Each structure stands twice: as C-alpha cells, then as structure tokens.
Amino acid sequence: MSSNNPLDLYRKMHDEAQARIKSKEDKPQVLIGTATCGVAAGALQVRDDFVREIEEKGLDAEVVEVGCIGHCYAEPLAIIAKPGFPPVCYGYLDEGLVHRLVEDFLGGDDPSYEYALAALERNDVFPTFEDFPRGIYEEKLILENCGFIDARDIDSYISREGYSALATALTQEPQAVLEEVKAANLRGRGGAGFPAGLKWEAAIKSGGNEKYVICNADEGDPGAFMDRSILESDPHLVIEGMILCAYAIGSQMGYLYIRAEYPRAVRHVQDAIDQARERGLLGSSILGTEFDFDLEIFQGSGAFVCGEATALISSMEGRMGMPQSRPPRLASRGFRGMPTVLNNVKTFAYVPLIIHHGAEWFKSIGTEESPGTAVFSLVGKVANTGLVEVPMGTSLRQLIYDVGGGLPGNRDFKAVQIGGPSGGCLPESALDVPIDFDSLHQAGAIMGSGGLVVMDQDDCMVAVSRYFLEFTQHESCGKCTFCRIGTKHMLDTLVDITQGKGDTETLGLLEELAEDVRDGSLCNLGRTAPNPILTTLRYFKDEYKAHIEEGRCPALVCRDLILYYIEPPKCSKLCNVCVGSCPTEAIFTREDGLKEIDQEKCVKCDNCRKACPTEYNAVVKLSPPVLPPQKEKAVK
Amino acid sequence: MQLLEGEKELILACVDEVLSNNSKNRENLIPILQKVQVRLGYLPPLAMEKIAEGIKVPPADVYGLATFYNQFRLNPPGKHQVKVCLGTACYMAGGDITLESFERRMKIKESETSPDRLYSLERVACVGCCTMAPVVVVDEEVEGKVTPTRVDGIMLALNEENDKSNLEQEPEQGRMDSDELK
Known part of the structure; x- marks a missing residue:
C-alpha cells in the first residue's frame, strides 16, 4: 500500500482522465441522448443513422451516447460539438435531418441553425438555453452533467471534478462530512423532506460496527422519471454521494434498490460500480486510505409500497414489502437488524456537491427552510x-x-x-x-x-381522482384495514360518480371516509392515498356535483356520461372518413347520405371525432348523454 | 395454463440451474425468482414449488411474493407481447381506450395470454415517453399516439407475421434474453 495522500492519488487520476477526454474533443463529437425516454422516441435509430452517415462520408467524428438532455418534448435529441463552433443542440431528429447535419455541419461548415434548439455555450451567433425563459429560472445542480457526459465512462465524470469531493473528505475526519451535510440542511428528496444530516447522525449514535447505506431508487409513481434519468445519465454522482455517506457514518456495505423495470438504469449503475471499483474508488482501501466500502444493486420487483422505508427493507430480506410500525427507526434497526441510512437518489446526488462547494453555497440556493x-x-x-x-x-x-x-x-x-x-x-x-x-x-x-x-379544461377531475385511486388501491399492501378496504370503497364511490350515480350524501361520505383512511393507516401510502380526492373535493366540488346531480361530465371525459353525435347540418355527404375510422362499425350512412352513429355499437373511442376533417368538425360529444330531438327527417 | 410438451423438463432444469448458482437463503429468494423468470418468461406453479423446496420455505411464501410484486407473471408471455402504458399522461390521453381496443381484438383481458400463446396483453405504469402519449410497446417497439385504428393496424401486422411464420415453422416457446440478468 502506498503512503500517498488521497488527494494526490485523485489529482493524478483526474489529470489522466482529463487528458483522455480532452484529446477526444479535438475532433467533432455527436452526443446523443439515449436515456429510456430518448430510446422510446427512436434515439438508437438516430445513433445508427449518424454512425452510418459519418462512415459513408469518411469523416472523423465520434458518436457518443449520453443520458437525458432534459428537453423531452423535442426527442430524439443530439448535441454536436465541433471545434471552432459552439456546441449546438438539435431536436426532433430523423433520418433526413441527420443526413443534412452530417453533410453540412460535420462535413461542411454550416451548423444549420434553422434546425437547432439552442447552443450550450455563450457565443455571438446563436442563443443558448439560458437565453430562453426556461433557462432563466432553471438552475441545474444534480442534473448538470445529465446529457453531457458519457454515463458509461468514468473518466467523463472524473474529468468534471467527479470524486474530488470524496478525495477531499477522505483527508478529513468523517465527522466533517456529517457536519457539512447538517449545516447545509439537506432535506430528503424522497417526498417527506426529513433532514438527511439528522438521519445520518442517528445512525452514528446507534453504534455498532455493521451499518448499511441504501439508496432508494424504487421510483414507482406513474409519470415520474427523475430518479431513473439521473441513474441512467450520471450514476457516479449518486455513487459518490453514497460513499460519502458511508464514510460519515462508518458503513462498509451499501445497496442500490433499483426497480427491475429500469433495465437501462440497472446496467449503467452496474457498469459504474465496476469502473469505480477498478479505480479504487470502491472496495477495500478507497483512494489508498483505510476506508473500505462496497456497493451492490438489489433489483426491486415493482411494488409502489416498497418506496416506504420499512417495506423496502422487508423486500430486501426476501419478504413481501409490508411496512412496519416505527420506531424503531431504520437508523437504529434497519437492514438485517443493523443501523441503516436510507435516502433517495436525489438526496445522495446532492451530497458530493455540498462537500465540494460547501454548505453555505448550498444554502444560498432555494429558500431558508428548503435549501437547494x-x-x-x-x-x-x-x-x-x-x-x-x-x-x-x-x-x-x-x-x-x-x-x-x-x-x-x-x-x-x-x-x-x-x-x-x-x-x-x-x-x-x-x-x-x-x-x-x-x-x-x-x-x-x-x-x-x-x-x-x-x-x-378537457380533463375531468373526478376521473383523475379515480385514476389515482385505482393505482393506490391496487398497490395497497393490505396490512391496514383502512387502507385495504377504504381505498376500495373510495374507488367504488368514484366509479359510481363517474357513472352519474350517487345522491346528496355521497360526497359527504366520501370526504369522511377519505379522512378516516388518512388517519387510520400506518404508512404514507395509506395516509396520502386520499389526497387526490381531498384536494379535488376542496377545489373542484362543482364538478363532482355536476356528475351526481345533472348526470353531466363538464370536461366531457367520463364515458358513461357522454355520447357521440354527428351533427347533420355539418356533416358532408361526400366524405366517408368517420365510417372507416370506427373500430366497431357503429357509423352508417343514412338514406339521405348523411352519417349517423349507432349508439348501441359505439364504444366512445373518440376515433371518429379525431378523424372528421376540420372543415366539417361534425362529430361532437354531448353530456348528459341525451340525443337531440331529430329535426330533419330523411328525405324520401 | 396447460404446459406444452417438454416444458416440464425445461422448468425443472432451469430451476435446478438457478438454485445451484445462488446461495439458498431467504434474502436471495426475490433474486432467484427474477432469474427464473428471465429464463422461463414467467413463473409456472411447478417452478415456484421447486424453489420453495430448495430454499426451505413454504410454497405459500413464494406464491405470496410472486403475486405481491408486479414484476412477476404467472402466465407465459405470448409470442407477441403488447404492453399498454397507463401512466398519468397516457391515461389522460386515452390509454384505457387503447387497452380496451386491444382486449376487443385479442379476445383476452389485460394480464392474460391467449390460449394459443400468440398474444399477451399487459398494462404498465410508465414507459417514460409521456410526450408520445398514449403509448404502447409491441414486442419492445414503442408506438406513440395510438388510436383504435392504429390498434387494428398493429393487430393486422402481427396476424400477418404469424401466418407467415406458421408456414415456415412452429412458434418458438419461452424465448428469453439470458444476458439481462447474470
């Protein structure tokens, strides 16, 4: 073992990484956003198109896969960095655009600004993302690297000062890391906002030699993908945060609990762990010190409740993910009965930044009570x-x-x-x-x-509550009666309302039950499950009333309360589009040549309304579902 | 669901292999189930019984886990797997209508496999491309902005493909990518 100071070891590693990365930047690079969202939009095809076009033209340019660039509306995205030009981001890529960019920009000198979204560095020719309103408000801390570094190349991270926080921390006492995180008032990003520093301190106070650090990446919300994007785009940031936590609390072993539904995130994190181990940043005697720490991935099997700390631990121990009552808190008795620190992906991602820039810097961003x-x-x-x-x-x-x-x-x-x-x-x-x-x-x-x-205005609040209740009802683990049966009853009531059933008492009962479920459940799944109902009842009660009292869905969404109708004056006899669009053959041509919908056969799929040419717009939704009186009789 | 010819042997061999490569303790139960599912495509009752035997836990515990977690499936995947996204954005854009259309065309319900094992239909929480809502994943290909008409188109293409491969050979069963999990 060398007597080298961790900082010296790190400097050497950093300089080598930087030299390697810099040498690559001498030639043009095409960075393609291939996080799951990009892949879904066709980024891999775009990557292949770039590679093929570049090869055909015999150009010397490199295609690199990066993570999520963050502008999902314009996927697939790519950034082209060519020496002599500012790096420029292009969106809505397809084969034709790729061809043009390769020919004109990589092969020639025309950056085709008319297709660019923005530049990434200040320059005199083209605006950057910071010049748009979004850029004025946005402040990227933990997303800073996302989309700009190659997640599968550790040098990419190290060359941007990655792991320097760890090297600095290792020259100090573990206590210093804890104090910095506490001083920064870093609140857990899992949702509840409990201060991370206090959690860590409690784990230290519990004593013992065996402690665990666990990263909660069991992101189960439908429609949320922040954790996945960070793990796919910048896994080392989270890993460094976990190592720092382990150093602070004196842990030798950590786990990342990642949903198995995120195969790309699992692969990227596994690669990152292997590379960090190779560089001596994980494993025994990290950066030449006596500090040992290793990481493993545990693949979660998809249960929303496992986002709850005790349920997550149960699931890691090979049981059903059912929450336990607390205390004891995980900090005193967690995984395998030992003190455990469990934090969200984003929480760990802030730690290296706080150590690197200091608690004061962190507190200067955000509000006093919720910095960052x-x-x-x-x-x-x-x-x-x-x-x-x-x-x-x-x-x-x-x-x-x-x-x-x-x-x-x-x-x-x-x-x-x-x-x-x-x-x-x-x-x-x-x-x-x-x-x-x-x-x-x-x-x-x-x-x-x-x-x-x-x-x-086209979204029905009752239907939205029903959607979320369907989700929580399905994901309730079944331990607490209120949550198990209460969510089912609330869901049934909501389904009734969307069908126009119910009476004057329904809403009162629903509200009462929602409050009972909130108060009578052990974990946050049950305690918060009524939130969608309670807030919509608070702010949108009229909509509920319209469903119950008038049998009408104001947003024209609830399918039992609407019907589709073709307005005869608007319908054209010369057009047959709606007939072809109907999946159930419910639309027929009347004797007078106009179209009509057979309500018995109609499944209310909205296809005919979308299909009807805009110059006619003859298909309308009606709520309550009552057909207007037939005015004109078919002409004989 | 009826086991196919030779499937029993395949299941036993697979469970044996996974069990012998992993330490048989409770903490490893979920990873073992995951590995078996990757190889077989689903968790047949026979596999669950054998795993319970191997780890020395009651079969009910294994069944409990397999039904508690969304990842595990008790039905074999169809030759063509269709996953309909019902994340928030897709739901609001009419994902449930798309799901219904598939149910109508495949004549099965969500999370079922057709008796000839040609099709299986699932709902998934979020595919992560909310901008293309409503989204379906057909055999790993993502399709965006799917209307009932597009559903008919997808089914037509799949049927055509089946007819073609029927002429050539029997459909493969229990195909899997074994490099996903170690």
Missing part, C-alpha cells in the same frame, strides 16, 4: 415537457408558464397535479404557491417524488 433545488418531470398539457430543475421557492406559475412554456394552443389551465398518487390537484388560485416542502403541504399537495402533471 427541486427536480420535476413536467408532463401533461404543457408545451415543453421534460426534466426540469428549479430552485426551491420558484412558484408553480413560473414553472408551468415560463419553464414549461405554458399550455399548448392557448388552452385554459385547470389544475396541476403534484406528487403523483400521494399528491394533490391544485387549481389556478394556488399557482402562486412557492415550491417547497412546507408550502405545498399547506396547499394540500406534497412535494412527493416530483411528478408534475398539467391539466386543462
């Missing part, structure tokens, strides 16, 4: 969907209208759903609520894991 940033997956009826990171304290209005670019087609905003199945729906009046743990909680929603769905 918030990461959201912005989806639904919003122009620029994607992965965004904004400082805590940004208002929802800024997030949706400035960062997200507002609603497409000038539609009216109706609600925003935050926090997934455990969160709530907030109306227009709540848009000025600042985003932080406490303010959102007061408004009735939660920070949760960071899923954010924007809804407009």
Whole structure:
C-alpha cells in the first residue's frame, strides 16, 4: 500500500482522465441522448443513422451516447460539438435531418441553425438555453452533467471534478462530512423532506460496527422519471454521494434498490460500480486510505409500497414489502437488524456537491427552510415537457408558464397535479404557491417524488381522482384495514360518480371516509392515498356535483356520461372518413347520405371525432348523454 | 395454463440451474425468482414449488411474493407481447381506450395470454415517453399516439407475421434474453 495522500492519488487520476477526454474533443463529437425516454422516441435509430452517415462520408467524428438532455418534448435529441463552433443542440431528429447535419455541419461548415434548439455555450451567433425563459429560472445542480457526459465512462465524470469531493473528505475526519451535510440542511428528496444530516447522525449514535447505506431508487409513481434519468445519465454522482455517506457514518456495505423495470438504469449503475471499483474508488482501501466500502444493486420487483422505508427493507430480506410500525427507526434497526441510512437518489446526488462547494453555497440556493433545488418531470398539457430543475421557492406559475412554456394552443389551465398518487390537484388560485416542502403541504399537495402533471379544461377531475385511486388501491399492501378496504370503497364511490350515480350524501361520505383512511393507516401510502380526492373535493366540488346531480361530465371525459353525435347540418355527404375510422362499425350512412352513429355499437373511442376533417368538425360529444330531438327527417 | 410438451423438463432444469448458482437463503429468494423468470418468461406453479423446496420455505411464501410484486407473471408471455402504458399522461390521453381496443381484438383481458400463446396483453405504469402519449410497446417497439385504428393496424401486422411464420415453422416457446440478468 502506498503512503500517498488521497488527494494526490485523485489529482493524478483526474489529470489522466482529463487528458483522455480532452484529446477526444479535438475532433467533432455527436452526443446523443439515449436515456429510456430518448430510446422510446427512436434515439438508437438516430445513433445508427449518424454512425452510418459519418462512415459513408469518411469523416472523423465520434458518436457518443449520453443520458437525458432534459428537453423531452423535442426527442430524439443530439448535441454536436465541433471545434471552432459552439456546441449546438438539435431536436426532433430523423433520418433526413441527420443526413443534412452530417453533410453540412460535420462535413461542411454550416451548423444549420434553422434546425437547432439552442447552443450550450455563450457565443455571438446563436442563443443558448439560458437565453430562453426556461433557462432563466432553471438552475441545474444534480442534473448538470445529465446529457453531457458519457454515463458509461468514468473518466467523463472524473474529468468534471467527479470524486474530488470524496478525495477531499477522505483527508478529513468523517465527522466533517456529517457536519457539512447538517449545516447545509439537506432535506430528503424522497417526498417527506426529513433532514438527511439528522438521519445520518442517528445512525452514528446507534453504534455498532455493521451499518448499511441504501439508496432508494424504487421510483414507482406513474409519470415520474427523475430518479431513473439521473441513474441512467450520471450514476457516479449518486455513487459518490453514497460513499460519502458511508464514510460519515462508518458503513462498509451499501445497496442500490433499483426497480427491475429500469433495465437501462440497472446496467449503467452496474457498469459504474465496476469502473469505480477498478479505480479504487470502491472496495477495500478507497483512494489508498483505510476506508473500505462496497456497493451492490438489489433489483426491486415493482411494488409502489416498497418506496416506504420499512417495506423496502422487508423486500430486501426476501419478504413481501409490508411496512412496519416505527420506531424503531431504520437508523437504529434497519437492514438485517443493523443501523441503516436510507435516502433517495436525489438526496445522495446532492451530497458530493455540498462537500465540494460547501454548505453555505448550498444554502444560498432555494429558500431558508428548503435549501437547494427541486427536480420535476413536467408532463401533461404543457408545451415543453421534460426534466426540469428549479430552485426551491420558484412558484408553480413560473414553472408551468415560463419553464414549461405554458399550455399548448392557448388552452385554459385547470389544475396541476403534484406528487403523483400521494399528491394533490391544485387549481389556478394556488399557482402562486412557492415550491417547497412546507408550502405545498399547506396547499394540500406534497412535494412527493416530483411528478408534475398539467391539466386543462378537457380533463375531468373526478376521473383523475379515480385514476389515482385505482393505482393506490391496487398497490395497497393490505396490512391496514383502512387502507385495504377504504381505498376500495373510495374507488367504488368514484366509479359510481363517474357513472352519474350517487345522491346528496355521497360526497359527504366520501370526504369522511377519505379522512378516516388518512388517519387510520400506518404508512404514507395509506395516509396520502386520499389526497387526490381531498384536494379535488376542496377545489373542484362543482364538478363532482355536476356528475351526481345533472348526470353531466363538464370536461366531457367520463364515458358513461357522454355520447357521440354527428351533427347533420355539418356533416358532408361526400366524405366517408368517420365510417372507416370506427373500430366497431357503429357509423352508417343514412338514406339521405348523411352519417349517423349507432349508439348501441359505439364504444366512445373518440376515433371518429379525431378523424372528421376540420372543415366539417361534425362529430361532437354531448353530456348528459341525451340525443337531440331529430329535426330533419330523411328525405324520401 | 396447460404446459406444452417438454416444458416440464425445461422448468425443472432451469430451476435446478438457478438454485445451484445462488446461495439458498431467504434474502436471495426475490433474486432467484427474477432469474427464473428471465429464463422461463414467467413463473409456472411447478417452478415456484421447486424453489420453495430448495430454499426451505413454504410454497405459500413464494406464491405470496410472486403475486405481491408486479414484476412477476404467472402466465407465459405470448409470442407477441403488447404492453399498454397507463401512466398519468397516457391515461389522460386515452390509454384505457387503447387497452380496451386491444382486449376487443385479442379476445383476452389485460394480464392474460391467449390460449394459443400468440398474444399477451399487459398494462404498465410508465414507459417514460409521456410526450408520445398514449403509448404502447409491441414486442419492445414503442408506438406513440395510438388510436383504435392504429390498434387494428398493429393487430393486422402481427396476424400477418404469424401466418407467415406458421408456414415456415412452429412458434418458438419461452424465448428469453439470458444476458439481462447474470
């Protein structure tokens, strides 16, 4: 063993990595966003197109796969970095565009700015992402590297000062790491916002030699993909955070609990662990010190409740993921009965940054009570969907209208759903609520894991609650009576309402039951399951009433309360599009040549309405489902 | 579901192999189930019994795990697997209508496999491409903005492919990518 100082060892490693990465930058590089979202949009095809085109032209350029660039609305995305030009990001790529970019930009000198989204470095010719409203509000801390580094090459991370926080920490006492994280007031990003430093301290105080560090990457929310994107795009950041935590609390073994449904994340993290081990950043005597720590992946099998700490531990021990009552907290008795620190992916990702830049820097971002940033997956009826990171304290209005670019087609905003199945729906009046743990909680929603769905006038709030209840009811582990039976009853009531059934008492009973389930459940799945109902009842009670009292769905969504109708004055006799579009052959031609829908056969799939040419727009939805009186008789 | 000819032997051999490569303790139960599923494509009752025997836990515990976690499937995957995304964004864009259309065309319900094992239909939580909602994954290919008409188109293409391969050979069963899991 060498007597080298960890910092010297690290410097050497860093310089070598940088030299290697720099040497690559001498020739043009094409960085393609191939996180799961990109792949789904066809990024692998785009990659192959680039490789083929470059080969055909005999150019000297490298195609690199990077993670999530964050501008999901424009997938597939690529960044082209050519010496002499600012790196430029292109979106909506297809074979034709790839051909053009290779020919004109890589082969020639025309960056084809008309197809570019933005440049990535300040320059005199083309705006950068920072020049758009989104860039003004966005502040990337843990997403900084995402989409710009090769997740499967450790040098890519090291050359950007990666693992320097670890090297620095190793020259100090473990206590120093803990103090820094505590001073930064880093709150857990799993949803509840418990200070990470206090959790770590409790684990230290529990004593003993065997302790565990576990990273919770069991992201189960439908519509949330932040954790996956970080693990796919920048796995070393999370790994470094876990090593720092292990050093602080004196742990030798850690696990990453990753959903098996995220095969790409599992593969990237496994590669990252192997490479870190090779470099002596994991395993025994890390960076030449006496500190030993190793990591393994545990693949979660997909159960939403396993996001709960005690359920996650049960599942790692080979049991059903059922939560236990706390205390004892995991910090005193966790995995294998030993003190355990369990934090979310994002929480660990902040740790290296805090150690590197200091607690004061971290606290200068965000609000006093919730320092740092918030990461959201912005989806639904919003122009620029994607992965965004904004400082805590940004208002929802800024997030949706400035960062997200507002609603497409000038539609009216109706609600925003935050926090997934455990969160709530907030109306227009709540848009000025600042985003932080406490303010959102007061408004009735939660920070949760960071899923954010924007809804407009075409979305029915009752149907949305029913959707989330379907999810929580299915995912309830069945341990607590209130959660097991209560969610089922709430769901049944909601299904009834969407069918127009119910009476004046229904809403009162629903609200009462929702409160009982909230109070009578052990873990947060049950305690928060009624949130979608409680918030929609609070802000959108009229919609519930319209369903029950008038048998009408104002958003024209609930299929039992609408029917499709072809307006005879608008229908053209010369067109047959709707007939062909109908999957159940419910549309027929009347004797007078106009089209009509056989209501018995209609499954209300909306196909004919979409198919009807815009110059006619003859297909309409009616609620309540009553056919207008037949005015004109078929001409004999 | 009826076992096919030779499937029993395949199951026994697979379970044996996985059990002999992993230490037989409770903590390894979920990883073992995962590995068997990767090889067989699903968890047949026989496999669960054999695993329970190997790890020395009651078969009910193994069945409990297999039904508790969404990842495990008790039905063999069809030759063509269709997964309909019902994440928040897809649901709001009409994912349930797409699912219904598939149910109608395949004549099976969600999470079932057709008796000839040609098709299986599943709902999944989120594929991660919410901008293309509603999304379906047909044999690992992602299809975006799927309408009932597109469902008919997909089914037509799959049927045609089946007719072709029927002429050439018997469909392969229990195909798997064994390098996904070690």
